[in-house]
Amino acid sequence: MIASSINPVKGPTYRRWASVLCGMCILGLLMYTGVGAVAAQETTTNITIDGEQLKSEDNVVVLNDPNANITVTADAPVELIELRVNGDVYRSYRPNSTTFDRSVTLDLDPNENTVEVITKSDTVTTFKSSITKHTAAPRVEYTSPFSTTVKGGPNNTVNVTSGQVTLAGNLHTVVDVKSIRIERTSNYGPDESSSDVDRKIHRISNPGESFSQELLLVDGTNNLTAEYTDTLGRTNTDRFVIDVDDESDPTINITVADESYTDTASIGGTVQDETKLKRVEINRTSNNGSQVLMLSANAKPNPDKLKYSFDTTVELYDDNDDNEFKITAEDAAGNIRNQTFVIKYEPEPEVNITNATINLEGKTVHLAGTVSQAEISRVTIETFNTSTGERLDLDRVYDTETFTNAVSFDKEFRASAKGTIVTILVSYRSGQYSTSITPEIPDSQKETNTNNGTETTDNTTSVQSETTNRTVQNTTETKPDNQTSVETNSSSGNESQPDTTPNSPTLLPVRTRDAFGGIVVVGGAYILGHWV
Structure with a gap:
């Protein structure tokens, strides 16, 4: 009895397990084949x-209220x-x-706007984006002659020290x-109540991302109005004052010779100023x-008065103390600059001898040089x-009706084996000038000259000179006791007379003396109408 009571009942248990397994198989098959599944619904929203x-x-x-096209498919x-x-309902629709x-x-507000499209079918979908509406006119970040930020405009008054400024900035x-458009x-x-007003308008087309405009201002108050207009016709206007306080002197650059x-x-040069030149003298x-x-005459802005070039002529006096100039x-602001200079008046010619060599054998002297x-x-x-004292040779190497500033010569003249003096006489605008030189004897000829019985001292081996200068005027030459005192009255008329004129004074003997290691002519020789 006990054994039979504990044995399980097998029939019904097997049937229950079989039913469960069968149901699970059927459910899996249905899921695999899709029978009885619910498909998810899809909604698509597009906006342009x-x-x-x-x-x-x-x-x-966007720059204006835009047109929006909304399409929904579900x-x-x-x-x-x-x-x-x-966040506010702008439009609602029930399309069914x-x-x-x-x-x-x-209809958007300025700056950023949030736009949403909410769709309900069997589900709810949301499309969200943002649209920024710009309505402001162009803004300027100034870089010259002052600096600003994009949001901050220029100060009411700007101070500068020059009448030439550049208004520039980034757009x-x-x-x-x-x-x-810039209006100055x-x-x-002479004072703030004066009616003397100058107006200047500058225009710039299609400047790009930045601009730069040169402005010419007066010393004092200058009112500026700058207008910036975009392609949609929107304009931003800045108004401010530029106050010029010019304390800089003009600059002077001159070109002039130190002597004449x-x-x-001739005096030439340029004068410049940052605002406007008023006077140059x-x-x-x-x-x-x-x-x-x-x-x-006035301080009105004028670009032609920023720089002045000149080329003028001044007279020179014999006394160089009178040849100092300033x-x-x-400028229009009253700033003054002075520049002083001296031109030295040196009318005497310059004689430069490049060759003065004696040929004792041929009894000639080769003379070359310039007068300038x-x-x-x-x-x-x-x-x-x-x-x-005998005159050996004479030649007029230059003689014309017109003046020149340079004469060159390269010639041979007769010379003496016993010693030769060369005299160069120059007639120039202010008078006459003369110089005497002793030609050089080459070393190769010195020994030959000594063997021939002619003694040559060291003082004839180099070119030496003595210079005299005369102006055309009455002169009196006083000689030592052993010489002759002669009075002459030279004039331009007498100067042009030939040496053979009957009125010419009698030729006196030519004397010589040692000077500077050489021999020069002194005394009373009358040459070409002048005493030398």
Whole structure:
């Protein structure tokens, strides 16, 4: 009895397990074949802004209220569509269809706007993005003659120290700037109540991302109005004052020779100023005689008065103390600069001998050189025997009706084996000039000359000279006791007479003396109408 009571009942248990297993197989088969499954419904929302695709969570920029085109497609009929702008319901629709297409103009606020499209079919979907509406005109970040930020405009008054400034800056705008208009109004009268006003307008087209405009201002108050207009016609206007306080003197640059051999000199140069030149003049400091080169009547801005070039001529006096000059430049603000200089008047010619060599065998002297640094009308070269005073040779190497500033010569003249003096006489505008030289004897001829019985001392081996200078005037030459005192009255008329004229004084013997290691002519020889 006990054993039979503990044995399980097998029949019903097997049937229950079989039923469970069979149900699980059927369920798995149904799931595998899709029988009885519910498909998920899909909703698609598309929005274009002014024809351009707007993506979810995107941010686009517009300049005006845009046109939005909304399309919705769904697998199940759409019950409700809401268009919201910045959280407010802007439009709502009940299409009761699986498709929806509608265009609408969005009335947006300036700056950033949040746009949402909420669709309900069997599920709810949300399309969200942002649209920024720019309505501001172009902004300017100034870089010259002052600096600003994009948001901060210029100060009411800007101070500068020069009348020449550059207004420049970087443009910040959504669309291109089409034009810039800058108007400058300046009062250049003697006081603030004066009606003397100058106005200048500058225009710049299509400047790009930056601009730069040169401005010419007066010393004092200058009112500026700058207008920046974009391609949509929106304009930003800045108004400010530029106050010029010019304390800089004008600059002077001159070109002038330190000395002149004529009685006039040329002076050229340029004078510049940062605002405007008022006066430029040249003065002789000894008598304050002035020559006004440039004079402006008022302070009105004028680009032609920023720089002045001049080329003038001044007379020179015999006394170099009277040949000091001063250039004075004054600008419209009253700043003055002076520059003083001296022109030395040196009318005497310069004689430069490049070769003076005696050929004792041929009894000639080779003479080469130049006469310059004067207004020369005649050059005469003579040779004399130092022992007897006899004139050996004479040649006029230059003689014309017009003046020249340089004469070159390269010739041979007769010479004496016993000693030769060469005299060069120069007639120039202010008078006459003469110089005498002793030619050089080459070393190869010195020994030959000694063997022939002619003694040559060391003082004839180098070129030595003595110079005299005479102006055309009455002169009296007083000789030592053993010489002759002669009075002459030289004039330009007598100077042009030939040496053979009956009125010419009697030729006196030519004397010589040692000078500077050589032998020079002294005393009373009358040569070409002048005593030497």
